[in-house]
Amino acid sequence: MDNPLPTTSIDLKGKRILVVDDDRMNVKIIGGILRHEGYDLAEAGSGEQALEVYSSFHPNLVLLDVMMPGIDGFTTCRTLKKTYGDACAPVIFVTAKSEAEDVVMGFDAGGVDYLTKPFRPKEVVARIRTHLSNQQLVEQQKLLVDQLSKANAAKDRFLGMCAHDLRNPLSSIRGLAELMDENAIGILSPEQREIIQTIHGASQSMLQLVNELLDVATIEAGHLKLAKVPTSVAEIVERSVHLNNIEAVKKNTRIEMVRTANDPVVEVDRNKIRQVVDNLINNAVKYSPRGSVITVLVHSSDSVAGFAVRDNGPGIPESERHKLFKDYGRLSAEPTGGEKSTGLGLAICRKIVEAHNGTIGFENIPGRGCEFVVSLPLYK
Amino acid sequence: MNFSGSILLVDDEAHIRKFMSLLLRHLGVTRIYEAANGNSGLEVYKAERPDLVMLDVNMPQMDGLQTLKALKELDPDCVVVMLTSLANRQTIDEAASLGAANYIRKDAPPEEIGRALADTIDNCFEPDESDAGAPPQ
Numbered sequence: 001m002d003n004p005l006p007t008t009s010i011d012l013k014g015k016r017i018l019v020v021d022d023d024r025m026n027v028k029i030i031g032g033i034l035r036h037e038g039y040d041l042a043e044a045g046s047g048e049q050a051l052e053v054y055s056s057f058h059p060n061l062v063l064l065d066v067m068m069p070g071i072d073g074f075t076t077c078r079t080l081k082k083t084y085g086d087a088c089a090p091v092i093f094v095t096a097k098s099e100a101e102d103v104v105m106g107f108d109a110g111g112v113d114y115l116t117k118p119f120r121p122k123e124v125v126a127r128i129r130t131h132l133s134n135q136q137l138v139e140q141q142k143l144l145v146d147q148l149s150k151a152n153a154a155k156d157r158f159l160g161m162c163a164h165d166l167r168n169p170l171s172s173i174r175g176l177a178e179l180m181d182e183n184a185i186g187i188l189s190p191e192q193r194e195i196i197q198t199i200h201g202a203s204q205s206m207l208q209l210v211n212e213l214l215d216v217a218t219i220e221a222g223h224l225k226l227a228k229v230p231t232s233v234a235e236i237v238e239r240s241v242h243l244n245n246i247e248a249v250k251k252n253t254r255i256e257m258v259r260t261a262n263d264p265v266v267e268v269d270r271n272k273i274r275q276v277v278d279n280l281i282n283n284a285v286k287y288s289p290r291g292s293v294i295t296v297l298v299h300s301s302d303s304v305a306g307f308a309v310r311d312n313g314p315g316i317p318e319s320e321r322h323k324l325f326k327d328y329g330r331l332s333a334e335p336t337g338g339e340k341s342t343g344l345g346l347a348i349c350r351k352i353v354e355a356h357n358g359t360i361g362f363e364n365i366p367g368r369g370c371e372f373v374v375s376l377p378l379y380k
Numbered sequence: 381m382n383f384s385g386s387i388l389l390v391d392d393e394a395h396i397r398k399f400m401s402l403l404l405r406h407l408g409v410t411r412i413y414e415a416a417n418g419n420s421g422l423e424v425y426k427a428e429r430p431d432l433v434m435l436d437v438n439m440p441q442m443d444g445l446q447t448l449k450a451l452k453e454l455d456p457d458c459v460v461v462m463l464t465s466l467a468n469r470q471t472i473d474e475a476a477s478l479g480a481a482n483y484i485r486k487d488a489p490p491e492e493i494g495r496a497l498a499d500t501i502d503n504c505f506e507p508d509e510s511d512a513g514a515p516p517q
Binding site: 225 | 393398488
């Protein structure tokens with residue numbers, strides 16, 4: 001090759017080409033050109049024969065004459081595409097006529113290109129090389145996507161398994177520490193108590209991390225199963241507000257709920273949506289200064305209903321917006337009471353809300369704080 | 381907790397048995413039996429006839445659901461609370477249809493586990509029965 005093309009970095013030697021033409025002279029000419037390029041050739045003198053040879057030769061490319069006795073080139077091409085689907089080799093039509101009409105018909109039949117007789121060897125070689133390279137790239141890409149999705153599934157399984165096998169022992173450690181702290185095996189000395197509380201705190205945060213990892217793995221693996229029932233938004237919010245107020249008091253923070261005049265109903269998996277409400281309220285408490293007031297507002301319109309959590313925190317810089325709902329998307333803001341964060345909470349929220357065909361978004365409130373809004377399809 | 385009956389704990393993981401038994405003692409339960417697998421759980425049940433069984437779902441060989449079935453065949457009135465590590469709806473439903481009285485998530489805080497247990501006892505035993513530690517009718 002005196003004038004290598006950029007595509008020569010892909011090795012095309014030995015690629016199989018099926019040449020279909022009832023004109024023996026054409027087959028001979030084109031065969032000569034292609035053999036010189038190092039391709040492996042098979043020949044067929046008709047459409048019927050082409051279909052037969054294809055099945056045993058498995059070509060990487062087919063050069064197909066349009067005008068042939070018996071089934072013509074277009075019909076042969078359609079049959080090949082129908083039989084082999086996406087796996088079918090690219091078909092280049094060979095035609096004596098160069099009318100646009102013919103070419104369009106050829107493309108309709110599934111051809112990728114056409115060559116006109118008489119052949120210009122350089123053109124033949126260049127076009128064939130281009131299509132073979134494209135085909136090879138497509139195949140490589142398919143293989144890569146396939147490998148990646150397998151690797152991703154393996155990662156999810158691994159993550160799920162790890163989280164599973166870590167949870168039980170962690171639950172025991174936390175539970176035993178808590179029971180000891182409650183003097184279940186006798187009164188502790190101050191130092192023993194401090195140590196046992198440290199063990200309790202550490203195992204508690206690990207358990208939360210593992211739970212969040214497991215949530216992500218479950219959702220990613222497509223195993224998020226929703227047990228949806230019609231549910232009052234206010235009821236879910238009220239319960240979370242009540243429970244979270246117990247913790248919030250420790251930071252002198254208060255969580256208030258604002259209802260709507262009506263009582264909108266959505267069809268949701270209660271536990272999952274509770275998890276979303278809890279997570280958003282928890283974040284609001286976590287990132288707001290001590291002594292803040294967090295507001296949870298129920299909202300509804302003609303088609304959606306949901307809730308908004310408004311905090312007194314520093315807001316979220318616009319430059320970090322893109323990270324917000326992504327896995328491990330921790331932002332620059334720090335919890336104000338030394339709380340822990342995995343950076344998975346909002347990603348899990350988004351996945352849960354989206355699994356309900358809902359939306360989750362956030363806005364900074366000019367002045368102070370920000371607001372997370374969850375909207376779910378209204379149950380009718 | 382207002383319960384003077386006996387409880388059999390069946391779980392293949394020693395740390396879970398340790399945690400649960402300490403929790404039960406802390407809640408005032410004095411008669412606690414332990415078994416590390418379904419088969420020995422059944423043996424202990426036959427020998428001791430405990431008032432309540434706490435049964436792990438996920439065990440090697442004979443799993444919790446199989447053990448539950450065997451327990452119910454042995455004694456249709458036995459009160460069984462399933463111990464799960466994940467709230468797998470399907471497993472829980474299956475356990476319920478096999479006659480389990482309740483389920484408890486092992487990763488719940490002790491307080492919550494205690495509450496779920498107390499609820500089950502309230503539902504399954506007449507006050508005088510549990511005071512006497514007698515099995516349910």
